[in-house]
Amino acid sequence: MTNTTQGTDSGLMLYAVVRADHIVPDGLVGLDDNPVELLTHGGLGAVVGEFTLDRPPGRRQDLTAYTRVVDALPAGGPVAPFRFGTVMPDARAVVDDVLGAQEQALGELLESLDGQIQYNLRATYVEDAVLAEIVEGDQRIRELRERTRALPEDLQDAGLRDRIRLGELVSHQWERLAHADADTLLAELSPTLTAHVLRREPGAEAVLDAALLVAVDRSQEVEDLLERLAADSHGRLRLRLVGPVAPYDFVGTS
Numbered sequence: 702m703t704n705t706t707q708g709t710d711s712g713l714m715l716y717a718v719v720r721a722d723h724i725v726p727d728g729l730v731g732l733d734d735n736p737v738e739l740l741t742h743g744g745l746g747a748v749v750g751e752f753t754l755d756r757p758p759g760r761r762q763d764l765t766a767y768t769r770v771v772d773a774l775p776a777g778g779p780v781a782p783f784r785f786g787t788v789m790p791d792a793r794a795v796v797d798d799v800l801g802a803q804e805q806a807l808g809e810l811l812e813s814l815d816g817q818i819q820y821n822l823r824a825t826y827v828e829d830a831v832l833a834e835i836v837e838g839d840q841r842i843r844e845l846r847e848r849t850r851a852l853p854e855d856l857q858d859a860g861l862r863d864r865i866r867l868g869e870l871v872s873h874q875w876e877r878l879a880h881a882d883a884d885t886l887l888a889e890l891s892p893t894l895t896a897h898v899l900r901r902e903p904g905a906e907a908v909l910d911a912a913l914l915v916a917v918d919r920s921q922e923v924e925d926l927l928e929r930l931a932a933d934s935h936g937r938l939r940l941r942l943v944g945p946v947a948p949y950d951f952v953g954t955s
Contacts, residue, residue, distance in 0.1 A: 712790050714752040715783040715799070716770045717947065718807050721746045724777045731770045732763050740792055742800035745807055748774065749795060758786045771947045779814040781807065781952040810952060816917050817895055819951065820944035822927070824886060824909040826879070830937050835874045842870050872905070879903035882938065887911070889930060893923050898950045908938065912950035920945060 714732055721741040731737050731750035739746045748770065752758065758767075767785050774780045789795045800807070836842050845867040883903040890897070896914040903909060915923050924942065931940045 711751050711753050712788045713749040713795055715787040716748040717774055717783060718781040719746045720778050726773050729770060729773055732766045737770055740795050742796045743804055745800045747795050747800055752788055775947055779811040780947045781810050782947050782949050814948055817914050817948060818917055818945035819948040820913045820915055820942055822911050822913055823907055823941045825907050825939050827936055835871055839874060876904050879908045883909040893919055914948060914951050
């Protein structure tokens with residue numbers, strides 16, 4: 702719903718849709734340190750702030766300001782964040798073209814997010830531990846590893862094909878393990894989650910990179926479960942949980 706307003710000096714940055722009775726924290730400021738306000742229509746509200754249109758939003762400090770506003774809102778009730786950079790020309794456009802035009806859909810979205818928060822979970826391998834596991838579990842890899850290690854310095858080029866093959870086999874096994882461990886983590890977590898979204902496929906960079914939608918009254922249960930899973934991994938996995946944050950990955954507002 703990004704609106705590239707032309708011919709005006711400023712517009713309104715849309716941060717999130719909330720309910721009309723949502724209490725926005727006092728003193729909350731957004732991009733360019735402009736205060737935010739709540740525009741309402743029926744049972745809906747839009748948290749907005751003035752934005753100077755002499756440049757597109759995109760600087761690091763812009764994203765930081767946007768996130769600061771949105772993450773300050775969930776204490777007052779359900780929040781549906783707008784995609785970063787959504788700009789409308791004025792208050793009338795926000796009320797008519799956003800809140801009024803999509804009143805039913807946005808109301809249903811807020812209802813589905815009531816009492817829900819988002820956590821971001823990233824699981825990565827402890828490299829040395831998993832490489833040792835891969836070598837131990839695959840005879841071909843062990844043999845290639847020993848063969849390439851045994852080559853004298855002046856014959857290293859002769860073993861190039863073996864080293865390439867070794868790298869391919871290790872990469873394949875790494876990805877296979879990552880998919881299996883991601884499935885195991887999600888299977889353990891799923892009973893405690895409302896929903897989850899994979900941010901990327903399991904692979905070399907992360908075993909699991911996922912957004913978790915969690916009921917507020919189950920948040921401690923999720924945190925405790927992840928602590929247990931980390932302990933049970935016996936030094937193979939590092940788990941990093943960030944949140945709670947607003948449910949950025951579980952809204953369709955754009």
